Amino acid sequence: MSQYDFIFAENCYTAAQTAVAANEFEKAFYFIERGFRQGITLKMVNSDSLLVQLKRKHQWESTRNKYDSLHNIYLNNINWELRHCIDSLYALDHKWRNKHELHPWNFLWRPFIWHKWKKVTKHIVEDTLIGIIKKYGYPSERLIGLSIDTLPSGKTYFSASNSYCFTIFIHYFSVPRNIHINKLLKDEVKQGYLTPQAFARIVDYQTKWGKQKYYQGLPFFQWYSHFPIDYSKDMEVIENHRKEIGLGSIKFEKSLWDRGFKIGKLERLKQYGHIYLFRTYYDSLKP
DSSP: OTTOSOOOHHHHHHHHHHHHHTTOHHHHHHHHHHHHHTTOOHHHHHTOTTGGGGGGSTTHHHHHHHHHHHHHHHHHTSOHHHHHHHHHHHHHHHHHHHHHSOOTTSTTTHHHHHHHHHHHHHHIIIIIIHHHHHHHOOOSHHHHOOOEEEOTTSEEEEESSOOHHHHHHHHHTTSOOOOTTHHHHHHHHHHTSSOHHHHHHHHHHHHHHSTTSSOOSOOOOOSGGGSOSOTTTTHHHHHHHHHTTTOOOHHHHHHHHHHHHHHHHHHHTTOOOOOOSSOEEEEEOOO
């Protein structure tokens, strides 16, 4: 990990958890300090049943004393002008998404709200977001830091990734759209600004909702509900298609999803101590 200039925060988090589970605490402290540089917070450590064990080790005081300077590295690496721009685009998209949610007042108006929402996402992507990507690169956590949202419950939603633009693209491609942007997005995967998983899900969304109007190629089958039922049919072709952008096998991907669902059930039963290969975080909203 030390040989790379940029490491995604969720990878640092998973590596630190894995090291704790293996009682490799020197490595765990290395990974969590690297994670602090990528936006992982002390609250994330405090709320995790594995990482909280670090606080009982003698190295913790030294690591805790480094936190502010490491977090400042993260903050200083954010393009704040771009961050504020993406925040406003995401807020606009979310405004119309929330209006489209079923409410007593909007039952008859939802088709009109849907039509307006699709016009809004078209404007966001085609008039603004594509230009941003061409100028700066895909605005994920490498450029604008990690996601922070407020949930309807009044809690703050902390993520070990940034899904703002991904969410906008998913909403944009929920109707048939021209796919000329795919080449641009695929190049962003190669440049390390967009993860292969996110790119594959965007393409799969085009496949599912595009009605064969624009995208007619092979899906990546990255959504759990899109996994092929018959694993023998064209599987070699599918796996080579996935490997081209850096994805693992469908069998491995399915094992991750199954594992994630199992962990979710265990947590509802108050059974913790799991290594997360993808995760979100919740914390009380402060005034």
